[in-house]
Amino acid sequence: MLNALTLILACQLSGEIITQLLAAPVPGPVLGMLLLLFWIMLRGGIPDELGRAADILLGQLSLLFVPAGVGVMLHWQRLQAEWLAIAVALVIGTLITLAITALTMSGVQYALARLARRRGA
DSSP states (O other): OHHHHHHHHHHHHHHHHHHHHHTOSSOHHHHHHHHHHHHHHHHTSOOHHHHHHHHHHHHTGGGGHHHHHHHHHHTHHHHHHTHHHHHHHHHHHHHHHHHHHHHHHHHHHHHHHHHHHHHHO
């Protein structure tokens, strides 16, 4: 378990370092997650120890929402003052995400159908 947590944290640290060195517009943890994904792909699967560690971390995920809740309470007056802009951004962002997801799934479905036709022919 300690090895798996060390791997996760090492990937996050590597992502942070790369982002800082390259001044990349990507958050370090996101790049670290991609590094972890590539490591898993190269290995050919998720090791049991890493899977168990991930399950434990996901079980405690609700604790990560506490700082967000504190931030909302801390900036409550600002949220009240700018609620309309925030609401519009949330609605538009959600609609764009849904549209892109639908287009992506449609493209995947088309590609799978085309692949099935090629294999059948």
